[in-house]
Amino acid sequence: MVSGSAEFEISRRGVLACSGAAVALTAVPAEAQGPTAAAAPATLPVTLTVNGTRHDLTLDTRTTLLDTLREHLHLTGTKKGCDHGQCGACTVIVNGERINSCLSLAVQHQGDKVTTIEGLGTPDKLHPMQAAFVKHDGFQCGYCTPGQICSAVSVLDEIRRGIPSHVQADLTEKPGFTNIEMRERMSGNICRCGAYSNILDAMSDVAGERA
Amino acid sequence: MKSFTYERATSPAQAAAIVARTPGAKFLGGGTNLLDLMKLEIETPTHLVDVQDLKLDRIEKTREGGLRIGALVTNTALSADERVRRDYGVLARAIQAGASGQLRNKATTAGNLLQRTRCPYFYDPNMPCNKRKPGSGCSAIGGYSRQLAVVGSSDKCIATYPGDMAQAMRVLDAAVETVKADGTTRAIPIADFHRLPGDRPEIDNVLERGELITGIALPKPLGGQHFYQKVRDRASYAFALVSVAAVIQKDGSGRVSFGGVAHKPWRVAAADAALPQGAQAVAQRAFAEARPTEDNRFKIPLATRALASVIAQAKAPRA
Ligand SMILES: Cc1cc2nc3c(=O)[nH]c(=O)nc-3n(C[C@H](O)[C@H](O)[C@H](O)COP(=O)(O)OP(=O)(O)OC[C@H]3O[C@@H](n4cnc5c(N)ncnc54)[C@H](O)[C@@H]3O)c2cc1C
Ligand code: SF4
Ligand code: FES
Ligand code: FES
Numbered sequence: 086m087v088s089g090s091a092e093f094e095i096s097r098r099g100v101l102a103c104s105g106a107a108v109a110l111t112a113v114p115a116e117a118q119g120p121t122a123a124a125a126p127a128t129l130p131v132t133l134t135v136n137g138t139r140h141d142l143t144l145d146t147r148t149t150l151l152d153t154l155r156e157h158l159h160l161t162g163t164k165k166g167c168d169h170g171q172c173g174a175c176t177v178i179v180n181g182e183r184i185n186s187c188l189s190l191a192v193q194h195q196g197d198k199v200t201t202i203e204g205l206g207t208p209d210k211l212h213p214m215q216a217a218f219v220k221h222d223g224f225q226c227g228y229c230t231p232g233q234i235c236s237a238v239s240v241l242d243e244i245r246r247g248i249p250s251h252v253q254a255d256l257t258e259k260p261g262f263t264n265i266e267m268r269e270r271m272s273g274n275i276c277r278c279g280a281y282s283n284i285l286d287a288m289s290d291v292a293g294e295r296a
Numbered sequence: 297m298k299s300f301t302y303e304r305a306t307s308p309a310q311a312a313a314i315v316a317r318t319p320g321a322k323f324l325g326g327g328t329n330l331l332d333l334m335k336l337e338i339e340t341p342t343h344l345v346d347v348q349d350l351k352l353d354r355i356e357k358t359r360e361g362g363l364r365i366g367a368l369v370t371n372t373a374l375s376a377d378e379r380v381r382r383d384y385g386v387l388a389r390a391i392q393a394g395a396s397g398q399l400r401n402k403a404t405t406a407g408n409l410l411q412r413t414r415c416p417y418f419y420d421p422n423m424p425c426n427k428r429k430p431g432s433g434c435s436a437i438g439g440y441s442r443q444l445a446v447v448g449s450s451d452k453c454i455a456t457y458p459g460d461m462a463q464a465m466r467v468l469d470a471a472v473e474t475v476k477a478d479g480t481t482r483a484i485p486i487a488d489f490h491r492l493p494g495d496r497p498e499i500d501n502v503l504e505r506g507e508l509i510t511g512i513a514l515p516k517p518l519g520g521q522h523f524y525q526k527v528r529d530r531a532s533y534a535f536a537l538v539s540v541a542a543v544i545q546k547d548g549s550g551r552v553s554f555g556g557v558a559h560k561p562w563r564v565a566a567a568d569a570a571l572p573q574g575a576q577a578v579a580q581r582a583f584a585e586a587r588p589t590e591d592n593r594f595k596i597p598l599a600t601r602a603l604a605s606v607i608a609q610a611k612a613p614r615a
Contacts, residue, residue: 127299127300127301129302145299146301146302146344147297147299147300147301149331162455169332169335170328170332170396170399171399173396173398176398180415180431182372182401183397183401184398184401184402185328185402188327188331188332188333188399188402189326189327190302190327190329190331191326192302192346193324193327193346193348198335199554219389233431236397236398239397240397243397244303247376248372249375249376249381249388250375250392251389251392251532253392256381256382256388256389257381257382258384267534270397271533272325272397272531272533273395273396273397273398273399273533274396275397280386293594
């Protein structure tokens with residue numbers, strides 16, 4: 086979805102006209118008439134590169150990265166579980182690092198490169214982690230799975246880069262691809278179906294091929 | 297979520313000036329705490345000043361032989377820094393014990409320090425809460441208080457400061473460096489940074505309106521053995537019931553800060569001095585003025601045992 090500049094002009098004027106009407110009809114407290122609150126639009130242009138495709142969008146400032154992906158770009162692979170950073174269903178990879186897309190505004194990601202589950206692989210050409218989840222039954226209902234897979238791919242990368250973790254015995258050593266390391270690092274992804282041990286098997290499989 | 301306007305600041309002083317002069321404005325770091333609270337309309341800023349472009353994302357040596365951590369250094373980057381892992385292990389450990397990998401990738405050093413309480417009533421807009429709505433009352437007093445403070449609380453609020461990283465900063469005697477709207481800077485000792493609730497539980501810390509955190513300065517390394525022992529309801533991805541940040545020297549002397557027990561990192565000079573006499577002696581001094589509730593009385597023996605385990609690890613011959 087690409088919104089052209091003409092469309093942006095119209096929606097921007099629309100917003101200004103509406104807020105003008107609101108000012109006329111209701112007595113707005115002096116505070117709200119400050120330089121920013123009334124005059125500045127509550128929408129902004131945002132450019133994102135998602136799975137290699139550039140998108141020029143105009144979004145309400147309140148739109149999270151998660152809702153941008155799902156509602157505006159129709160990439161519904163990324164899931165909304167809690168919307169509060171507590172479950173990991175919304176995990177995506179931004180500029181090479183996994184984050185919770187529900188706790189990030191799209192406007193914070195101007196110019197960023199986002200990889201979602203749709204960008205890791207396709208049904209014809211699965212990412213090794215996707216293939217391993219299938220092979221090891223790393224899911225039941227599948228709702229948490231896109232987040233689990235994005236996280237799992239990042240976890241192996243983080244271990245490879247030597248990012249330390251809570252369970253590491255010696256902080257100055259490099260972490261290994263051990264079961265306990267992967268479990269700790271996956272704790273931000275909750276699975277209501279309890280597929281955890283199979284997810285670990287899938288990750289160990291992929292890690293083993295790499296090591 | 298309430299509507300808001302958004303801009304990116306281009307310099308620290310400019311960011312401070314915008315927030316100071318714009319009613320309803322707030323800084324935006326990683327957003328992992330602020331956005332959470334905005335969705336529940338517990339925080340309702342009308343303008344967000346995103347600080348991500350301020351280039352405060354470096355960790356540098358100071359002239360005094362310590363480290364200066366930029367306000368925007370992510371939790372992941374800070375806990376992975378080689379100097380931090382080698383010389384300030386308590387800090388690396390405390391960060392790794394908090395939140396999740398995804399959150400630590402986004403959370404900033406300044407935002408982490410400023411995270412708000414996790415009191416369940418603060419998070420429930422239907423319930424009275426003096427911190428969220430001054431004067432409305434405290435639902436936790438007489439309510440469900442298992443996670444809440446045992447010491448330093450007031451009749452207005454018994455919330456805890458929930459963060460892990462700040463416990464380590466307290467043990468290390470870090471200083472919070474800021475810039476104000478008029479461009480002046482100051483360094484606030486971490487001991488004075490977070491407040492006790494007193495009569496104004498809505499105020500968490502001593503920052504002035506529009507005062508921007510630019511970085512955290514760590515004094516030169518303390519040596520000794522570094523520990524962060526966190527006790528929680530599940531093994532990972534949960535806030536502390538209690539935690540112990542400690543640096544212990546060969547002779548048994550050292551420093552200790554308790555997390556999950558008060559409205560700020562809880563470190564008491566007399567308790568530090570009692571470290572060579574063991575965990576009981578420390579706890580007696582740290583919790584001398586404790587006022588626990590029936591629900592959270594368990595935190596005092598739990599914190600004592602967590603410290604005893606740290607002291608035992610310090611004494612154990614190194615493998
Ligand atoms: C599910 C979950 C579990 C968590 N578990 C833990 C845990 O176990 N332990 C733990 O310690 N934390 C935990 N956290 C909290 C997490 O650590 C914080 O959300 C994070 O550190 C906040 O950093 P941020 O940069 O995203 O802050 P933001 O949300 O961007 O900002 C927080 C506050 O700081 C202000 N601010 C930001 N930057 C500056 C600046 N430079 N100067 C002045 N003010 C500024 C903002 O205005 C805001 O008021 C958890 C969070 C979640 C959602
Ligand atoms: S303890 Fe503090 S934060 Fe919790 S309900 Fe009472 S006033 Fe609110
Ligand atoms: S939807 Fe983002 S963590 Fe649950
Ligand atoms: S597979 Fe159902 S929630 Fe994980």
